[in-house]
Amino acid sequence: MTLAARHQAFHDLHQHGCFVIPNPWDRGSARMMAALGAKALATSSAAHAFTLGRPDLGGVTRDEALAHAADLIAATDLPVSGDFENGFGDNPEDVTETVRLSGEVGLSGISVEDTQMIPGNAPYAFDLAVERIRAGVAAARAFKRPFIFCARADGVMHGTYDLAEGIRRLQAFEAAGADLLYIPVPPGKPELAKILAAVKKPVNALAAGPLKSLTVAELAAMGVRRISTGSQIARLTHAAIRDSVTAMLEQGSFAPLAGTANGDDIDALLLKGSSK
Template sequence: MTHPSAFAKLHQPGNPFILANAWDIGSARMLEAMGAQAVATSSAALAFVKGVGDLGEISRDDALSHADELNSAVAVPLNGDFENGFGPTLEDVVQTIQASGKIGIAGCGIEDMDLPTAEPYGFEQAVERIEAAAEAAKALPYDFVLTARADGVMHGKYSLDEAIRRLQAFRKAGAGVLFAPMPGTMDDVARICREVDGPVNAICAGPFTQNTVKDYANAGVARISLGSSLARVTHRAIHDAANAMFNNGEFSLLGKSISGAEIEKLTKR
């Protein structure tokens, strides 16, 4: 695998790279072979694999084991989607950062939601959690990229103004990358990039899938993550093919696959 410190250098505002969220060794290696400069886990995609819900039903051990497996399978940096650090306390967050360092991943994201609820932590508590995470990250023997997330705007729990206020505070607390998923429009993304001093991650999901890398670059984004978008495209293929088979007795969608040899060429090491 690439030395994890190389991950930080990829983050250039206005020149974004695509952080490709994978869900198993095969998808991670395929994305790497197709050009991904970095790979990430996705809490939702892992939840799909495990057959559980995405709001706090993945344990720290499961998430770390999954990240370790993908990190060992690819030669590009690996970022962990570690929800809220797997617990409400500062110690919970610190333990997650320390465990991330032990498996040698390049970075991880910590969000401000009090899972398994869809309620955000209060402002002061959210900032304290990022301060603790940042201190733990600085203590690691390499340049660990901490992404601080303001997820309340995505859940309709606070305004874009509050998301920006939190991201500004997270930056002062030591976060390396700032992220407010699904703020509404590309103009909102551009506003975040203007008003937050630091590299901004933006997600490509929902209506944002109609935008291009150039659009994100013009907004000032440094990193474009996929979240569970690609995993859901895969599940859509399963859904549509199964629907055709079991409800209509048709198999034509199976003919849209690529060859096993091509898949093996992209995934086998």
Template sequence: MQTQVEKFETFRALHQQGETFVMPNAWDAGSAVILAAMGFRALATTSAGYAFSVAKRDSFAELSRAEVLRNAGQIANAAELPVSADLENGFGHLPQDCAETVIEAVETGAVGGAIEDATGEAERPIYEISEAVDRISAAVEAARGRPFLLTARAENFLWGRPDLKDTIRRLQAFSEAGADVLYAPGLPDLAAVRTLCSEVDKPVNVVAGLQGEVLNVAELSEAGVTRISTGGSLARAALGALRRAGEEILQEGSFAYAAKAYPGGELASLMSRGQA
């Protein structure tokens, strides 16, 4: 069993190996165990996937720091893999809010986390760049000396501001402030991904299954991407399977969906590993 520091070293090395890797997003402990057993080398959490699992919307108003970090801790403890936590916008507007969130994330067992520059406010969806940089700087300082790799997110494309030039400028500023990984969710196509990767000096994370052009690992690797995450798309895929099964029962009166279900015995064996 690896210590948290050993998981951090493993996670950091993945970003330095010169090879693109996929870091799927688990939404609870059970999904984390399944993904870890499949052979992935690191996992992330997803605020969207967690929100769906507790019948909430993925929004700043509905998800508290305490419950998101509790979910992150459950995932980190369930999987013998490095886990990077979705830390929303740091759960507060002030730089010290971001710092406190990083410190508490480390305490859950996570070895990384992402903080975004979205405010959660309709009238000003994105922080001004100076304010955003101050927030990332505080998170960087909080991570110093701790086993934690900080990802800085520029959210323009998710909030109706499809400005690639400004997105790159923000990520460059976050890099200068000390962020370890850079991330701009919602990029529209491979050309935008390639341009972004060529303009920054830190590893780039791209989310798959969100919006824009459907790309594969080989294409993203060629464009210069270091890390690929899946956001809430795996949770949505699982819920999609649930809906299709329910529709089959209601509309056809049949249960053929069960033939494709995860075998119960295999799940029982998988979930019991490490338990007394």
């Protein structure tokens, strides 16, 4: 699939219905997800940082994130969106440049947070947060091709502001032109319903925290347009490393290895999911 076709397909996915966008962390995980039926992929800043042996918060530079995104774009025929934290800078001009570079590497979309990459995850002041989104949207529109700009209000997840403030920010981001709106990890289903009722643009939900108890069908029925997994699949993989190696070294047991996948099956998925 050409890049132009991928960009159009990604745009179309956000126009109706509901889809799951899993988050790979390398070529192998991307190809397995593609082979298993994913319609699009997204990077995960946390999952990428884990592969580099670094913590999540600000653990990846912009250049590294762009190179990683380009690697995933080359791995399959699927459209890819970039999880680019705060846009790798505090100023609107930083967001503009990050969006411009993301388009150059072939991404079909990007998400930008309203939170600073510092300990404590302090949110940007409201007016600056909105201006940053407006700048990113303007840069996205300059591509003259489909590009989904996702605006995130992360303060609810970090406990730095409440749901009412998160919704106020989403409404302002919507007015600033964002294509997709996102409050990660609201307290539960009732709060997600309030988010959905407060905006008209498509909403992304993260399959984490209390929302993990809901099914795709339930989230779709509520009106969620896109469901991302963030670093959840990578964390599950790292949990398997932790638990299996702990069992080996502390209990002398290899029992956790009983659930490993067949090598031939993995090879087949990698081949099926590779770009043509």
